[in-house]
Amino acid sequence: MSTRKKFPIRLAAGLFVAILIDTVLQLGWKTAVLSLPSDGSPWLNLRALLHSPLFLFVMLLMAFQFFNWLMVLGNADLSFAQPLTALSYVSVFGLSVFYLKESPDLIQITGILFVLVGVWFISQTDHLTQSKERKG
Amino acid sequence: MMGQAAVGVLLVVICAMLEGVAQVFLKKSVLGKVRWFLWISIGVVILLIEKVIYSQALLFLDVGAAYTISSLNLISITFMSRCLLREKVTRMRWIGVCLIFIGVGLVAART
Numbered sequence: 001m002s003t004r005k006k007f008p009i010r011l012a013a014g015l016f017v018a019i020l021i022d023t024v025l026q027l028g029w030k031t032a033v034l035s036l037p038s039d040g041s042p043w044l045n046l047r048a049l050l051h052s053p054l055f056l057f058v059m060l061l062m063a064f065q066f067f068n069w070l071m072v073l074g075n076a077d078l079s080f081a082q083p084l085t086a087l088s089y090v091s092v093f094g095l096s097v098f099y100l101k102e103s104p105d106l107i108q109i110t111g112i113l114f115v116l117v118g119v120w121f122i123s124q125t126d127h128l129t130q131s132k133e134r135k136g
Numbered sequence: 137m138m139g140q141a142a143v144g145v146l147l148v149v150i151c152a153m154l155e156g157v158a159q160v161f162l163k164k165s166v167l168g169k170v171r172w173f174l175w176i177s178i179g180v181v182i183l184l185i186e187k188v189i190y191s192q193a194l195l196f197l198d199v200g201a202a203y204t205i206s207s208l209n210l211i212s213i214t215f216m217s218r219c220l221l222r223e224k225v226t227r228m229r230w231i232g233v234c235l236i237f238i239g240v241g242l243v244a245a246r247t
Contacts (some may be wrong), residue, residue, distance in 0.1 A: 070176075074166040078159055079217035079225050079233075083210055086236045089243050107242050114239025121232030129224040 007127060014072040015084055021065045022088035027095060028058045076127045083122050086115050144196030148205040151190045156212035158182035160220050167221075203244040210237045 031054060049055045072081050090112050096102040161179035165172040193202055214233045217223040 070162065070166055073163050077217060077223045078163040078221060079214045079223050079229060082159060082213045083229075083233050083236050086210070086240050089240055093243060107245070111239045111242025111244075114235050114242065116239075118232040118235030118237075118239060121228055121235060123232075125226050125229045125232075126224070129222070 008075055011072065011075040011127060014068055014075065015081065017068050018065065018072055018081075018085055019088045019091060021061050021068065022085060023091040023095065025058060025061055025065065026088065026092045027099070028054055028061070077129055080122060080125065080127045084119055087119055089115055140196045144193045144202065145205060147189050147193035148197065148202050149208060151186045151193065152206055152208035152212050154182055154186040154189070155206075155209040156216040158186065159213050160216050163217070163221055200245060204241050207237055207240040207244060210240070 093104070093108060093112055097104050158179045161175045161182065165175035165179065190202070190206070197205075210233055214225060214230070218225040
């Protein structure tokens with residue numbers, strides 16, 4: 001008989017931070033790119049981007065995200081943690097609707113529901129394969 | 137000769153595979169204390185190569201299309217976790233991954 005392993009708070013916090021940073025990254029990146037002059041050349045856009053405080057903030061977050069992700073992988077299977085980060089699509093969608101005033105459509109809402117149900121399925125599995133199971 | 141869109145699709149599929157390989161190396165780096173720096177370095181280099189290829193793919197494809205196809209990395213990562221890292225991927229987890237794959241595809245297709 002198999003019993004589900006306890007979900008560590010450290011892993012939950014790491015996944016939450018990963019999803020949160022991913023959400024901020026996606027929205028921050030979009031906002032930084034939207035703030036660029038539309039008639040600029042790619043070179044001018046790149047220079048403007050490198051001088052943008054928002055862009056530098058995004059770069060800093062990316063570095064933090066990398067180290068947080070290594071911590072998450074230390075506490076969970078890759079095949080468990082990676083799909084769960086798709087929850088950032090849900091948060092980006094929600095914030096885009098409420099914050100950026102984008103209008104949702106039926107296909108997007110259906111997609112979000114698929115993601116949520118999929119995450120529920122994965123959350124019902126053990127988060128970590130033990131080393132003896134790995135060998136077997 | 138392949139059309140431009142086909143080249144773009146092929147490049148994004150390659151990126152999805154590379155993402156899987158890179159994540160496997162990152163996971164390997166936290167599994168043991170031996171050669172962890174080597175595994176992280178290989179993972180980061182592969183991720184950088186992936187970004188370069190993805191940028192090239194965007195010359196041939198719309199961002200929305202590229203984003204949708206790149207959600208294939210969910211499948212590749214799960215498959216490689218099973219085969220290369222010997223993770224226990226149950227039917228329940230596969231169903232979840234497939235549902236998320238469809239969901240992300242639907243959301244990203246409208247991007």
